[in-house]
Amino acid sequence: MVLLWRWVSGIPAYLWSGWGAVASLCLLLAVWEAVSITLGPLILPDPGATFGALWQLLAGGVAARELLLTGQRAMTGLLLAMVLGSSAGLLAGLSMTAAMMARPLVTVLLGTPPIAWLVLAMLWFGANDGTPVFTAFIACFPVIFVGALQGTRTLDHHLKDMAAMFRLPWHMRLTDLYGPHVLSYLFPAWINALGTAWKVAVMAELLASADGVGAALAIARSQLDMPVTLAWVGAVVLTLLLVEYLLLEPLKREVERWREVQA
Amino acid sequence: MLTMLREAARPTAAHPLWLCGMRPFFIATAAAAVLLMVPWLAFLAAGWPLPPVAGGPFAWHAHELLYGFALASVLGFLLTAVPEFTGTADFAPVTVRRLLLLWLAARMAFWLGGWGGAPLIVLSGLLHLALIGALAALAAPRLWADPQRQHLSFLWTLLALGICEAGFHVELLAGTATPLRWLYVSVGVYMVLVVVALSRISMRIVNQALSDAGQATDYLARPPRRNLLIVCIMLYTGAELLLPGSRLSGWLALATGAAVFQLMNDWHVGRVLLTRWPLMLYAIYVCMGLGYVCMGLGLLTPLGSFPGGRHLLTAGALGLAMLGAMSIAGRAHCGRTPDERAWLPLAALGLFLAAGVRAAAGWLLTDTMEAWLLAGVLWCGVFALYLRHLAPVLLTRRRDGRHGCHGVQEA
Numbered sequence: 001m002v003l004l005w006r007w008v009s010g011i012p013a014y015l016w017s018g019w020g021a022v023a024s025l026c027l028l029l030a031v032w033e034a035v036s037i038t039l040g041p042l043i044l045p046d047p048g049a050t051f052g053a054l055w056q057l058l059a060g061g062v063a064a065r066e067l068l069l070t071g072q073r074a075m076t077g078l079l080l081a082m083v084l085g086s087s088a089g090l091l092a093g094l095s096m097t098a099a100m101m102a103r104p105l106v107t108v109l110l111g112t113p114p115i116a117w118l119v120l121a122m123l124w125f126g127a128n129d130g131t132p133v134f135t136a137f138i139a140c141f142p143v144i145f146v147g148a149l150q151g152t153r154t155l156d157h158h159l160k161d162m163a164a165m166f167r168l169p170w171h172m173r174l175t176d177l178y179g180p181h182v183l184s185y186l187f188p189a190w191i192n193a194l195g196t197a198w199k200v201a202v203m204a205e206l207l208a209s210a211d212g213v214g215a216a217l218a219i220a221r222s223q224l225d226m227p228v229t230l231a232w233v234g235a236v237v238l239t240l241l242l243v244e245y246l247l248l249e250p251l252k253r254e255v256e257r258w259r260e261v262q263a
Numbered sequence: 264m265l266t267m268l269r270e271a272a273r274p275t276a277a278h279p280l281w282l283c284g285m286r287p288f289f290i291a292t293a294a295a296a297v298l299l300m301v302p303w304l305a306f307l308a309a310g311w312p313l314p315p316v317a318g319g320p321f322a323w324h325a326h327e328l329l330y331g332f333a334l335a336s337v338l339g340f341l342l343t344a345v346p347e348f349t350g351t352a353d354f355a356p357v358t359v360r361r362l363l364l365l366w367l368a369a370r371m372a373f374w375l376g377g378w379g380g381a382p383l384i385v386l387s388g389l390l391h392l393a394l395i396g397a398l399a400a401l402a403a404p405r406l407w408a409d410p411q412r413q414h415l416s417f418l419w420t421l422l423a424l425g426i427c428e429a430g431f432h433v434e435l436l437a438g439t440a441t442p443l444r445w446l447y448v449s450v451g452v453y454m455v456l457v458v459v460a461l462s463r464i465s466m467r468i469v470n471q472a473l474s475d476a477g478q479a480t481d482y483l484a485r486p487p488r489r490n491l492l493i494v495c496i497m498l499y500t501g502a503e504l505l506l507p508g509s510r511l512s513g514w515l516a517l518a519t520g521a522a523v524f525q526l527m528n529d530w531h532v533g534r535v536l537l538t539r540w541p542l543m544l545y546a547i548y549v550c551m552g553l554g555y556v557c558m559g560l561g562l563l564t565p566l567g568s569f570p571g572g573r574h575l576l577t578a579g580a581l582g583l584a585m586l587g588a589m590s591i592a593g594r595a596h597c598g599r600t601p602d603e604r605a606w607l608p609l610a611a612l613g614l615f616l617a618a619g620v621r622a623a624a625g626w627l628l629t630d631t632m633e634a635w636l637l638a639g640v641l642w643c644g645v646f647a648l649y650l651r652h653l654a655p656v657l658l659t660r661r662r663d664g665r666h667g668c669h670g671v672q673e674a
Contacts, residue, residue: 020528022525033514
């Protein structure tokens, strides 16, 4: 409850601190406008035309439907990766041997491009939900696994010894010692994975689905409709920005507050 | 007060008016604010004739408020601030008198430009350039000699104002349809000047207020935020000069508005912000941010009002900055403690309302003429109040027995 109240009361100051980001984004839009004036609307429509197309998509309910579908796929893949990646990473972190063994496997997973996984997924799952979900999962898994592994490996042994000496109850060890430390590694990994899941799901849909934002992008591309193409890109980026800056970033700050107190 | 003004008119170096550079110029600023607005209101309401300057009535209104009213305040501010910031001697009374004469001559030359034709336009341009050039020449060696050279931005803004004046007069001579664009660039230069000057003034004022309230927190005018804002103002101003009315300048105006709001993060130091001096200075940024947003929305959407936004910058941000600087420095450099009387917050509120009413005219307020007149009357009232309360201080000797521009003596 305290956490929730602190989060709510900090919202105005947090939102006001976002004006710098708004200024940067407006400068980006100005550059976009300048490039559009130079190259012409056929190559790059101006932001006004793009936002007009986006508004049409939003007003007609098309954007919400497709975004929801893509969101569901990306979130399913992400959730699977969060559960499996976090647990596997935590377990691997408990044993030095397991950590040593896991490292090359993670390198292999991280080194395999998502497009390669996508081709495999298309062969395994065909043109259904399984393809984007699996591709998002496999792209996020190593990122989260490494975060969890590092969180466990970097636990302060002195603090562990002290907890053992004072016979700290297990739930206190979890909430006051292991939890905050591991979460401070896991949270950034989850946020990174969220961006990855979102992008990879759109990419998978583009090549392997008949619906979702990626499929809508593919249709707009085939019709050479530049404003609608950019509107879909804008919708994807805006959704990600909203989720990250309105939900995850404040939560991350709250979870990592103990670092500031310690500093 | 009339007796004091009559005494001041006698060119004796001993008169208190010449004790400090800001004294005559702050009086000239407030007088110009009223004397330049009354004919404009009479012109708007009853069609009374204005001096037939080249460029038309709008050029007269904009030029005189930027280079009559605002430049006088800048002259007064820099003639006092440069010696203070650089730890050098005050400027001599004779220098101040010459600059004041130059300012008056420049006014006359511009006003008579419509009758005298090209020679008087050239003369007006040369007099304005001489005035700005003389101030820059006086300030440059001191600002340059400062080991850290942290106040050179004042010099660059003066040079930019000189370029704008030259551009304006060249276009007047050439008879082009766009001389006003140089005055719009001047607004951008003044905004940069306000941001630079306010970063110096606010550090002292807000930290003093924090210390008075017993708060341990420090206010810091952070350079990165200020620099982002200055870059945005410059980009918008450049776009307005080269691509006036474009959507590109609309986005840049919105970016500038957002950059003003992010600068205001520095000011969120708790309840102290609601006290008289910090709040008055904070209102400058409120007007500036809203002004740029209003202009941006006016350019990009059917919402907002472009001229309204411009007046939030000029009447609001610039007017409040002038009133704030003249009220703070006007007393401090006469050896008086800050003004705690009620007229000052009322005057600031009046100016804020004047800018708001002018911005809403023709957009939110449908009766445009009434709104214009109300805004103009409020503006005149504010600077008449300033003259009523500050002229007696600026025209009399210091009570602390000190000379020149020294600040209040520490107890």
